[in-house]
Amino acid sequence: AQKVTQAQTEISVVEKEDVTLDCVYETRDTTYYLFWYKQPPSGELVFLIRRNSFDEQNEISGRYSWNFQKSTSSFNFTITASQVVDSAVYFCALCNTGGFKTIFGAGTRLFVKA
Amino acid sequence: NAGVTQTPKFRILKIGQSMTLQCAQDMNHNYMYWYRQDPGMGLKLIYYSVGAGITDKGEVPNGYNVSRSTTEDFPLRLELAAPSQTSVYFCASSPGVGAGSTDTQYFGPGTRLTVL
Numbered sequence A: 001a002q003k004v005t006q007a008q009t010e011i012s013v014v015e016k017e018d019v020t021l022d023c024v025y026e027t028r029d030t031t032y033y034l035f036w037y038k039q040p041p042s043g044e045l046v047f048l049i050r051r052n053s054f055d056e057q058n059e060i061s062g063r064y065s066w067n068f069q070k071s072t073s074s075f076n077f078t079i080t081a082s083q084v085v086d087s088a089v090y091f092c093a094l095c096n097t098g099g100f101k102t103i104f105g106a107g108t109r110l111f112v113k114a
Numbered sequence B: 001n002a003g004v005t006q007t008p009k010f011r012i013l014k015i016g017q018s019m020t021l022q023c024a025q026d027m028n029h030n031y032m033y034w035y036r037q038d039p040g041m042g043l044k045l046i047y048y049s050v051g052a053g054i055t056d057k058g059e060v061p062n063g064y065n066v067s068r069s070t071t072e073d074f075p076l077r078l079e080l081a082a083p084s085q086t087s088v089y090f091c092a093s094s095p096g097v098g099a100g101s102t103d104t105q106y107f108g109p110g111t112r113l114t115v116l
Helices: none
Strands: A003-005 A010-014 A019-021 A024-026 A032-039 A046-052 A059-061 A064-069 A074-079 A088-096 A108-113 B004-007 B010-013 B019-025 B031-037 B043-051 B054-057 B064-066 B076-078 B087-094 B111-115
Touching: A003 A088, A010 A019, A019 A108, A024 A074, A032 A074, A046 A059, A046 A064, A074 A088, B004 B087, B019 B031, B019 B087, B043 B064
Parallel strands: A010 A108, B010 B111
Antiparallel strands: A003 A024, A019 A074, A032 A046, A032 A088, A059 A064, A064 A074, A088 A108, B004 B019, B019 B076, B031 B043, B031 B087, B043 B054, B064 B076, B087 B111
């Protein structure tokens, strides 16, 4: 069975702090995709990153970085020098190759205080 | 491109009423999806479609129906609304090329539905 666990329900930081959002997944398949989405207070879902299971290279995009470790089934997301605009709910998701069902974690709500 | 559009944005229904949530995309995507998001929870897949005329159940299909007569449109029908269907409903689409549904999904703005 597939499962995505985001153990951190809410995180609160002060602006300019670094913050890491954890994501642990379970799947029996050897090929799969992992995603991160952002849901700001306005409610829409914004795609951040897609990573396939064969690519364990870390990725950096501006203040965002992702650490994929297949050995621990984790796909963690770090925001460096957080800003108030980063306040949102962040979802990690998993989809097996060839499947049509993306499984979402429960989300982590991030509060960034000025 | 408007992307994925959903109407209405908000709706209040009485128990037992029916309604259709509209979803359209102008990106010529093959795959479309309906999700529901309950308060404080992640998204759960209701139905999906891999092309016009082809639909299939997701994780929580009970109480809903879908149809896909065109590539662009994927309406979700609620029959006999119940309070348990109070939720935010998101429609999404993905290109469906190559890796299929593992393509990035693009979401609409959501429909907030309350059943009283």
